[in-house]
Each structure stands twice: as structure tokens, then as C-alpha cells.
Amino acid sequence: MLRGHSMKTETMAGLALVMLLFSTSGGAQDATRSKHDIEHIEKFKAVVVEGVEARRKLAQVTNDTVFSFGELAYQEFETSKYLTALLEKNGFSVDRGIAGMPTAWVARWGSGAPVIALGSDIDCLPKASQKPGVAYREPLVEGAPGHGEGHNSGQAVNIVAALAVKDLMEREKLSGTLVIWPGVAEELLGGKAYFVRAGMFKDVDAVLFTHVSDGFSTEWGQPNGTGMISVEYTFEGESAHAAARPWRGRNALRAVELMNIGWDFRREQLRPEQRSHYVVTNGGDQPNVIPPIASVWYFFREMDFENIKKNYEIGNKIAEAAAMMTDTKVTRKVIGTAAPRHFNKTLAETLQANIERVGMPQWTEDEQTFAKAVQRLAEGKEDGLNTRLKNLEPPPARPESGGSDDIGDVSWAVPTVRLLYPANIPNLPGHNWANAIAMATPIAHKGIGAGSKVMAMTMIDLLLRPELIQAAKTYFIDVQLKNHKVLPLLSQTDQPQIHLNRETMERFRPEMRKFYYDANKYETYLDQLGVKFPTLTKAR
Numbered sequence: 316m317l318r319g320h321s322m323k324t325e326t327m328a329g330l331a332l333v334m335l336l337f338s339t340s341g342g343a344q345d346a347t348r349s350k351h352d353i354e355h356i357e358k359f360k361a362v363v364v365e366g367v368e369a370r371r372k373l374a375q376v377t378n379d380t381v382f383s384f385g386e387l388a389y390q391e392f393e394t395s396k397y398l399t400a401l402l403e404k405n406g407f408s409v410d411r412g413i414a415g416m417p418t419a420w421v422a423r424w425g426s427g428a429p430v431i432a433l434g435s436d437i438d439c440l441p442k443a444s445q446k447p448g449v450a451y452r453e454p455l456v457e458g459a460p461g462h463g464e465g466h467n468s469g470q471a472v473n474i475v476a477a478l479a480v481k482d483l484m485e486r487e488k489l490s491g492t493l494v495i496w497p498g499v500a501e502e503l504l505g506g507k508a509y510f511v512r513a514g515m516f517k518d519v520d521a522v523l524f525t526h527v528s529d530g531f532s533t534e535w536g537q538p539n540g541t542g543m544i545s546v547e548y549t550f551e552g553e554s555a556h557a558a559a560r561p562w563r564g565r566n567a568l569r570a571v572e573l574m575n576i577g578w579d580f581r582r583e584q585l586r587p588e589q590r591s592h593y594v595v596t597n598g599g600d601q602p603n604v605i606p607p608i609a610s611v612w613y614f615f616r617e618m619d620f621e622n623i624k625k626n627y628e629i630g631n632k633i634a635e636a637a638a639m640m641t642d643t644k645v646t647r648k649v650i651g652t653a654a655p656r657h658f659n660k661t662l663a664e665t666l667q668a669n670i671e672r673v674g675m676p677q678w679t680e681d682e683q684t685f686a687k688a689v690q691r692l693a694e695g696k697e698d699g700l701n702t703r704l705k706n707l708e709p710p711p712a713r714p715e716s717g718g719s720d721d722i723g724d725v726s727w728a729v730p731t732v733r734l735l736y737p738a739n740i741p742n743l744p745g746h747n748w749a750n751a752i753a754m755a756t757p758i759a760h761k762g763i764g765a766g767s768k769v770m771a772m773t774m775i776d777l778l779l780r781p782e783l784i785q786a787a788k789t790y791f792i793d794v795q796l797k798n799h800k801v802l803p804l805l806s807q808t809d810q811p812q813i814h815l816n817r818e819t820m821e822r823f824r825p826e827m828r829k830f831y832y833d834a835n836k837y838e839t840y841l842d843q844l845g846v847k848f849p850t851l852t853k854a855r
């Protein structure tokens with residue numbers, strides 16, 4: 316997809332059209348829409364909220380079970396098996412192994428328009444294993460992966476909401492298709508671009524994506540953060556005895572070092588918005604063997620497509636220069652990409668109205684005390700759980716740099732919005748074991764419930780008000796795509812690196828299996844672990 320910058324007049328025309336649509340879909344049409352329709356929508360919303368309430372147990376079990384699996388990117392086998400079985404049991408048809416990823420799937424139910432696709436990530440992070448519900452560091456399995464970002468909760472939000480809406484659609488014979496899909500390998504930015512390339516969203520009208528947060532909010536336009544290309548460079552030289560005949564060798568590790576030095580010197584001439592970082596993934600075997608092979612893995616992040624690609628090209632050039640200096644050969648492999656994000660205005664406004672109706676969960680004193688204890692533990696500001704909603708603000712005039720999320724790729728393929736639901740504790744480091752502590756406790760369970768209600772009510776809006784789908788499309792085509800130049804970050808030959816994390820997961824899974832949640836035996840995962848919530852200090 317390649318679109319040029321538009322003329323200013325086109326932008327104005329686009330905006331004017333959108334404003335016109337909003338005024339007709341918002342004011343005038345609402346006024347002319349029969350009172351009957353509005354009553355219908357209100358009644359239906361009440362029914363699906365009840366449907367979510369009635370599935371509180373299902374939400375807790377789904378969340379706690381996925382938490383206990385703790386699977387890394389591309390290795391989400393138990394998680395996907397469990398979620399797809401649950402969806403099939405509830406009448407969804409499931410396609411597995413989507414886009415060349417064994418753990419990817421797409422579940423569908425219903426027929427006809429609109430097609431609403433609900434997504435949420437499912438993978439976890441290395442070394443983040445942590446017992447939930449205790450305000451101290453204690454891994455469940457030492458060194459094992461864990462849900463240090465709370466990706467165990469999002470599918471519970473979506474599935475519960477979808478099942479509540481499905482009940483109503485069946486009863487009222489409403490037209491519409493519900494699609495549920497997982498963010499596979501989000502922590503490697505390695506799933507969604509492949510979904511898009513495989514055409515998974517071709518017939519989809521709107522994507523409602525959910526992500527764990529400590530607040531309850533949504534956004535439109537380009538938020539803070541970056542897009543990126545993740546790429547591994549491998550240098551190949553020749554080994555030799557490092558002391559006896561070093562002149563016979565060609566040192567691949569030296570090439571990696573020269574590439575890194577080259578890149579670090581070049582940083583000074585890059586835009587301050589860029590973020591780039593690397594890890595050496597192979598530095599050789601032992602000092603007396605000149606490393607014949609060495610690899611380094613880079614993330615190149617920038618604010619827009621052009622600058623991401625530009626820095627990637629610079630990186631490629633420096634890699635080739637390093638190979639030239641060391642008489643080695645370099646090859647590269649793209650491991651993941653993430654487009655900069657752009658969220659849909661109409662969908663965000665629809666979500667926000669429902670967020671305001673649901674409101675923040677009511678936290679108990681125990682939950683607040685626990686949150687503050689975890690904040691103290693993680694050396695974050697000790698102000699407890701969020702109690703207030705944020706307003707829907709216009710996007711920042713100049714978005715700030717920061718992290719990336721491959722939901723960006725989806726957001727350029729179909730009108731997309733993201734719901735952040737309040738299931739975690741604020742002021743934690745992120746990508747860290749401390750972020751796992753609340754994720755199988757009443758804090759997460761309440762946040763999931765609130766998120767599900769908003770999702771279910773938003774689906775009702777989209778099913779019963781076709782003008783919203785239309786306005787979302789108009790924003791997507793006439794504002795978003797018209798004003799931004801979209802460049803492909805993934806090539807046709809790049810493939811998902813599904814071997815990643817395989818060995819790590821195979822190493823830890825037998826130990827982790829002992830901690831899988833058995834919902835038939837235990838009311839909650841905390842019960843199974845013998846954790847009394849909240850536990851503030853470690854028993855001596």
C-alpha cells in the first residue's frame with residue numbers, strides 16, 4: 316500500500332466530510348432516529364452487561380488459566396489450545412495455524428455485516444515468572460517466563476464480551492459476524508504484520524483491540540510511541556586457533572563489534588526521536604577459537620514509515636561496511652515489524668462513551684493496600700490503584716517517542732481502536748515480574764469485567780448503528796490514509812521466526828506444568844497456590 320501526501324485542500328475536504336458525517340450521525344440522525352431504536356439499543360446494552368456479569372466465573376478461570384501457562388512468543392501452544400477449545404465449545408468455528416504461525420488462529424461466529432474483529436495479545440516475557448497476589452519477589456519457577464505484561468487477561472475480556480453479545484444476537488436474530496483472534500508473539504513484534512499480509516482482515520469492518528493497563532481509556536490518531544523493524548545480522552568468517560594461527564581466521568565477532576561501534580557513532584547524526592538497541596545473540600563459543608559466526612539483533616524504531624526505513628537502510632549499510640572491514644560475509648533476517656499506530660476516531664468516541672457509562676471498578680481497601688505494597692516493592696510512586704477516568708483527548712500534536720506495538724500494522728489495514736482496561740497496578744516498571752503480581756488477583760478480575768462490559772456495549776453500537784461503521788470507514792480512508800504515506804515494512808519473503816523461544820519453553824515447561832491452574836479443583840488460582848489475598852509480606 317503506497318499513498319502519497321495529500322494536498323492541504325484535500326485534507327480540509329476530508330475533514331469537512333467527516334465533520335458533516337459526524338453531525339449527521341451524531342446530532343441530526345439521532346434526533347430523527349426513532350425513539351424505538353434508541354430504546355432498543357439501551358435495552359440490548361443492559362442485556363449484554365448482564366451477560367458479562369453472568370460470566371464472571373468464566374472470565375476469572377480464563378484469565379487465571381492463561382496466566383498459569385506463561386508462554387513466550389510463538390510458543391503459545393497451551394494457551395491457543397485452551398482458548399480455541401473454549402471458543403469451539405461456544406459455537407465458534409476456528410481456523411488454526413494462520414499466516415504460517417502454528418499458535419495463531421482465528422475464530423468466527425455469525426454471518427453477514429458488520430464483521431467485528433476482537434483481538435488481544437497472548438504471549439509473555441522471559442524471566443518474569445512470579446507468584447501472583449504477594450507483594451514480594453517469588454518466582455513460581457526460577458528463571459521461567461511469566462506474564463510480566465498481563466497479556467493473560469485480554470482474551471478473557473474479549474471472549475466474555477463476545478459470548479454475551481452472541482447470546483443476544485441469537486435471540487434477536489441480529490446480522491453480524493464476530494471474529495476473535497490472538498496477538499501472537501507481540502513481545503517480538505512478530506505476529507500482526509503477518510496476519511495483515513495473509514489477508515486476515517480483508518472482510519473486517521472494525522477491529523476492537525484490548526490491552527491491559529492501569530487505567531480505563533482509549534485514543535485516536537497517532538499516540539506516543541514508535542514503529543520499528545527488528546532484524547538480526549549474522550556475520551560469517553572462518554575459525555582458527557586464536558593463539559597459534561590467528562592470521563588464518565576471519566573474526567565474525569569483530570564484525571559484530573565494528574557494526575555496533577559504527578551504529579553508536581552514527582546515533583549522533585540521527586533524529587532524537589529514534590530509539591535503537593541491540594543484543595549480541597551469538598558471540599562465539601570459546602576464546603581460543605576465532606568465532607566463525609556471530610550475530611547481533613537490532614531494533615530500529617522511529618516515528619513514521621519513512622524514517623523507520625531510512626534508519627534500517629543505514630543499519631544495513633553499516634553491517635556491510637563491518638563485513639568489508641573483517642573479510643566476513645553478512646546476511647540479515649527480519650524478525651518482526653511494527654507500523655506506527657493510528658487509531659480510528661469514530662471507534663474511539665464510541666468506546667469512550669461506553670467507558671464513561673461503565674466507570675472505574677470500585678476497589679476495596681485491601682486491593683488499594685496491596686497495590687501500594689507492590690508499588691513500594693517496585694520503587695514506584697505509592698498512590699495505589701487508579702480511581703478516575705481520563706477524558707478522550709485529541710492526539711498529541713507532536714507524538715513523543717517510545718515503545719512500539721504491532722497493532723500498528725492492523726491499524727493501517729482496517730479501522731482499528733484499542734481499549735485499555737484497568738486490570739493492573741500503576742507505576743510499575745513494565746516488562747517486569749512486578750507487573751505479573753496483580754494479574755491473577757481480584758484486581759485483574761475486576762478490570763476484565765469492566766473491560767468486557769465496554770466491549771460488549773460497543774459491539775451493540777456497531778451492530779445496530781451502521782452509520783458508525785460508515786463514519787469509521789470515512790475517517791480511515793479520507794483522513795488517515797489520505798494524510799499519511801504508508802510504506803511496507805515487511806517484505807513478501809520475510810517469514811515468522813517461529814523457532815524463537817522454542818528451546819527456552821521446552822526447558823521450562825515440565826516445571827511450569829506443575830503450576831497450571833486446575834479450575835475443577837480450585838476456586839481461583841490464588842487458592843491453588845495457597846495465597847491469601849492480599850499477602851503483603853513473606854512469612855518467615
Ligand SMILES: [Zn+2]
Pocket residue numbers: 436464466501526
Ligand atoms: Zn502488550
